[in-house]
Amino acid sequence: xxxxxxxxxxxxxxxxxxxxxxxxxxxxxxxxxxxxxxxxxxxxxxxxxxxxxxxxxxxxxxxxxxxxxxxxxxxxxxxxxxxxxxxxxxxxxxxxxxxxxxxxxxxxxxxxxxxxxxxxxxxxxxxxxxxxxxxxxxxxxxxxxxxxxxxxxxxxxxxxxxxxxxxxxxxxxxxxxxxxxxxxxxxxxxxxxxxxxxxxxxxxxxxxxxxxxxxxxxxxxxxxxxxxxxxxxxxxxxxxxxxxxxxxxxxxxxxxxxxxxxxxxxxxxxxxxxxxxxxxxxxxxxxxxxxxxxxxxxxxxxxxxxxxxxxxxxxxxxxxxxxxxxxxxxxxxxxxxxxxxxxxxxxxxxxxxxxxxxxxxxxxxxxxxxxxxxxxxxxxxxxxxxxxxxxxxxxxxxxxxxxxxxxxxxxxxx
Ligand SMILES: Cc1ncc(COP(=O)(O)O)c(C=O)c1O
Numbered sequence: 001x002x003x004x005x006x007x008x009x010x011x012x013x014x015x016x017x018x019x020x021x022x023x024x025x026x027x028x029x030x031x032x033x034x035x036x037x038x039x040x041x042x043x044x045x046x047x048x049x050x051x052x053x054x055x056x057x058x059x060x061x062x063x064x065x066x067x068x069x070x071x072x073x074x075x076x077x078x079x080x081x082x083x084x085x086x087x088x089x090x091x092x093x094x095x096x097x098x099x100x101x102x103x104x105x106x107x108x109x110x111x112x113x114x115x116x117x118x119x120x121x122x123x124x125x126x127x128x129x130x131x132x133x134x135x136x137x138x139x140x141x142x143x144x145x146x147x148x149x150x151x152x153x154x155x156x157x158x159x160x161x162x163x164x165x166x167x168x169x170x171x172x173x174x175x176x177x178x179x180x181x182x183x184x185x186x187x188x189x190x191x192x193x194x195x196x197x198x199x200x201x202x203x204x205x206x207x208x209x210x211x212x213x214x215x216x217x218x219x220x221x222x223x224x225x226x227x228x229x230x231x232x233x234x235x236x237x238x239x240x241x242x243x244x245x246x247x248x249x250x251x252x253x254x255x256x257x258x259x260x261x262x263x264x265x266x267x268x269x270x271x272x273x274x275x276x277x278x279x280x281x282x283x284x285x286x287x288x289x290x291x292x293x294x295x296x297x298x299x300x301x302x303x304x305x306x307x308x309x310x311x312x313x314x315x316x317x318x319x320x321x322x323x324x325x326x327x328x329x330x331x332x333x334x335x336x337x338x339x340x341x342x343x344x345x346x347x348x349x350x351x352x353x354x355x356x357x358x359x360x361x362x363x364x365x366x367x368x369x370x371x372x373x374x375x376x377x378x379x380x381x382x383x384x385x386x387x388x389x390x391x392x393x394x395x396x397x398x399x400x401x402x403x404x405x406x407x408x409x410x411x412x413x414x
Contacts, residue, residue, distance in 0.1 A: 024399075029338075029360070030225050038230055038271070066259045078236070093196070108134075110163040154182075166193050169198065172341075174309055198220070206278045208278075362406075
């Protein structure tokens with residue numbers, strides 16, 4: 001950052017966080033490092049503008065320029081994901097899900113979604129979340145042995161339960177999700193299909209994960225994970241659904257859209273449509289595969305045996321640690337990740353038996369194959385000797401070498 005505009009301590013905290021990100025290897029699977037152009041769009045005059053409504057139909061004057069921004073963002077979303085329609089206003093992934101569920105369901109309706117304990121998300125039926133409070137959620141999970149989704153079992157469960165909505169998508173599932181199979185189950189049991197592709201949106205945009213868009217009634221996503229945009233949500237859907245989606249987003253669950261964020265989403269979507277993003281998506285996946293292999297060769301157990309996307313769950317119970325301890329030990333050597341339940345975990349969520357690791361952010365700063373192997377070995381060393389100060393010291397200096405060699409925003413489009 002340049003010279004802070006004032007001596008407000010907030011600027012010091014922002015500088016501290018900027019430095020922390022620069023000096024750490026960011027392995028939180030839901031995070032990424034945006035381009036300078038995405039970053040710049042967020043700090044513009046658009047933040048000052050109220051624009052309740054939609055382009056051409058606003059409740060405020062002076063919207064002619066932000067209308068252009070939102071139209072272009074919508075067009076880019078449709079082009080990137082090959083959808084008939086898009087709503088780019090959701091402030092977050094959760095708010096995209098609120099809008100989608102309100103559009104597809106009546107209060108109290110039955111939904112079948114992935115179990116939160118097996119990798120689903122809070123907004124897919126947690127009892128204290130709006131979803132669990134207002135709808136009747138039931139859960140499918142992964143198999144105990146394979147730790148994979150078994151589509152035949154999900155089909156049987158759906159046929160018995162007859163939900164009004166079937167949901168696919170996860171926060172911590174490392175395997176390809178078979179959206180076509182989900183669509184056929186939904187059709188068989190007379191349900192609608194909603195896919196929350198928050199985590200894999202960037203991989204879908206890059207063409208390295210099958211797209212749910214041709215198969216689902218509504219697809220929600222976040223823009224800030226693998227898609228590498230600003231924090232926010234986005235919904236793509238069919239022409240039949242867009243009227244309900246629009247009205248449940250505004251006025252359904254939001255007021256004025258964040259036009260500065262919509263401008264930044266538009267820039268991220270332009271970047272996602274460029275050939276370099278295909279290369280990026282392929283590198284994210286390749287890096288995750290290499291990292292999973294290195295960790296597994298180093299004696300750590302990868303849930304389901306590997307990864308097909310940007311993330312993996314690592315069972316750290318085999319090295320005598322809880323997920324919380326592993327998160328802490330890695331944090332001390334400047335590697336950031338998060339504790340995570342593994343399927344059939346016997347630990348409570350705040351301890352957990354696993355950590356979740358993703359490669360979207362480190363790939364954005366340019367780390368490639370040799371660095372994945374180096375980083376993977378370092379993670380194994382630290383987790384196998386969590387109290388050894390000399391190991392921690394060695395790994396800290398390895399991390400320093402990597403973060404200095406690969407500065408953030410040096411390689412992402414700027
Ligand atoms: C699958 C899934 N859906 C929705 C969300 C919610 O996104 P947000 O944090 O923007 O509300 C997440 C966030 O991690 C997620 O993983």
